[in-house]
Amino acid sequence: MSPDQDHRHADEAGAARHLTLTVGAPAAGGTFVARHEGRVVFVRGTAPGETVTARVLEDPSEATSARFWRAETVDVLEAGLDRVPTVWPEAGVDGVGGAEWAHIALPAQRRIATEVMQDLLRRAGVTSYPLQDVQVEPAPHDMDGLGWRTRVRFAVDEHGRVGMRGWRSHEVREVGDNPLAAQAIRDLGLGAWTAPPGTEAVDVVAPSAGPASVVLIGRELDPAGLEVPQAWGDADVSVRTARGLVPLHGDGTVRERVGERLFTVSATGFWQVHRRAAELLSEVVSDALRAPRGGSAWDLFGGVGLFAAVAADQVGPDGQVLTVEGNRRASVLAAENLQDLPQVSAATADVTDWVRARKGGVDCVVLDPPRSGAGVELIGLLTAKVRRRIVYVSCEPSTLARDLAAAERAGWSVVDVRAFDLFPHTHHIESVTVLEPGSTR
Ligand SMILES: C[S@@+](CC[C@H](N)C(=O)[O-])C[C@H]1O[C@@H](n2cnc3c(N)ncnc32)[C@H](O)[C@@H]1O
Incomplete structure (x- = not known):
């Protein structure tokens, strides 16, 4: 096969292909619908009315037979009326997940x-x-859709660096800040901390009553050796290993107030976010x-x-x-x-x-x-x-x-x-x- 034929073959199959797309209506999952040669393409990282260059995500071997393609925006050629400067530059197509509409004006998101x-x-x-x-x-x-998240799961890489998972990837990326998180979570400064070996994730809660809670999660973690950083102040700290939850400071629960009533919730249990x-x-x-x-x-x-x-x-x-x-x-x-x-x-x-x-x-x-x-x-x-x-x-x-x-x-x-x-x-x-x-x- 000549290089030309090779290129054409890859192109026909949609391999790592870049398309220029005009973006239309929203679809489920935070994506937007575009069309390429009759085929529906679900594009992420864009907004209605935009013209973008988007990378097709389909596996080249399956792209030809796929009924639709998924793609992610790599360049905005013509911004839509709803696009604003992102509220979280570290999130998005090449960044962390959890804020896939951060580049869209809040009233337009609704x-x-x-x-x-x-x-x-x-x-x-x-x-x-x-x-x-x-x-x-x-x-x-x-008013601004910021500071609302009272529960955040941080990811930890093999060097103990605390970050967040990439958008639709397992890669752990550094994050300087998370403007969607409650202030009590941001104040812990977890991005600058190195977790002990064996930590797989860190669950942080900023409850409506009482101190924040930090839970280090790792099947083989040894709670005995853990040094709690000063920046965590009076936060409750627990370790969750394969054997269960071991509270080091506090009792492994948090308190939530609704009206006059206090609810006790496990530090890793469900509560509205x-x-x-x-x-x-x-x-x-x-x-x-x-x-x-x-x-x-x-x-x-x-x-x-x-x-x-x-x-x-x-x-x-x-x-x-x-x-x-x-x-x-x-x-x-x-x-x-x-x-x-x-x-x-x-x-x-x-x-x-x-x-x-x-x-x-x-x-x-x-x-x-x-x-x-x-x-x-x-x-x-x-x-x-x-x-x-x-x-x-x-x-x-x-x-x-x-x-x-x-x-x-x-x-x-x-x-x-x-x-x-x-x-x-x-x-x-x-x-x-x-x-x-x-x-x-
Ligand atoms: C969205 S949460 C709602 C909890 C509660 N209503 C609240 O607002 O705090 C869903 C709950 O359902 C529980 N759950 C999930 N699947 C279940 C099942 N098949 N049977 C019973 N409980 C289940 C989960 O443990 C979780 O506590």
Whole structure:
């Protein structure tokens, strides 16, 4: 094969190919749609209306047969109206992950997220709710989308350098700063620290009450030899090895305040990430649930009991709330956090198994599954057992859309959707959807 033929072959196959693309509508996953010779290309690192040079990411051997290609922006030839100087120069196509829309103006991010969410619901066939009413709202008082992240996982390379993973890569990159992180996390100065040998990651939490928490993670780490840097001040410090969590300073938990109530959360356990999320979602769920006084409610995928507290308030002392969570430690903490509310009981179980085995129905349900969503089976079980309302808190609109369509097929209707930008400068969307039995069509 001559060099010319070789070049043409590579070109036909799209090998490491650079394309000039005109970028159009947003797609799921934070990308935008462009077309090249009829083929759809999902481009990252760009914005609607731009002309860019983009590198095709498809493996050359598979590019010809691929239905669509993925590409990343290497040069912006004509900037779109939504492009602004990035809020985090170290993030992006050639930098770290976690801020893939940092180069897009914040109001435009919300407009784009709204388009994505409406489109996912439409494609899934959700018809009982006017989709133009689904609008992504900012979190209250969030003016710049910075300083919101209360939980950050840092990566550590083989030399102990603490950084973050590259965008869609496992490579550990140095980071001088993370403007999305809460100030208490930035103040720890982890980028300038060298972790002890065997450290694989560092989990940092800036809770709403009490000191920050640092957890060094490494299967073979030796907690005995660890020297805590002065810059960490009064932060709690733990080590998580293959044998479990060993607290060195503090007890391996953090405290979160929502209104008057304090929740204890494991230092490595789930809690809403945006510093305003727990309070905001509690208020929205409280407005949405409408559990009757003296009635019953289930809080599914309940974590340490955030929404069970809301439900307990509504049903009152003569009602009953069951909170169900798969992680045993979180479930034990839920029982402790809500021990002043005798109407609440906590169960450790797989949610679908638990609902399937449950005899009898319930007035209202709040569910807050991980990104994989509730799933069609669980939705089928709930639509048969819930008498009044299902409030679905979601962090992934594609699985939400699938589940809402399943609820509609079972004869239920969507009566309200609130969507929130609780992950500014990323494409992620949080939402709270209310479902009721019966048809609105
Ligand atoms: C998005 S979090 C919500 C937690 C809680 N509602 C909150 O707001 O703090 C999802 C929770 O579901 C739990 N989980 C995931 N899969 C589960 C399953 N199949 N059964 C029970 N719990 C599960 C996780 O451990 C996690 O605590």
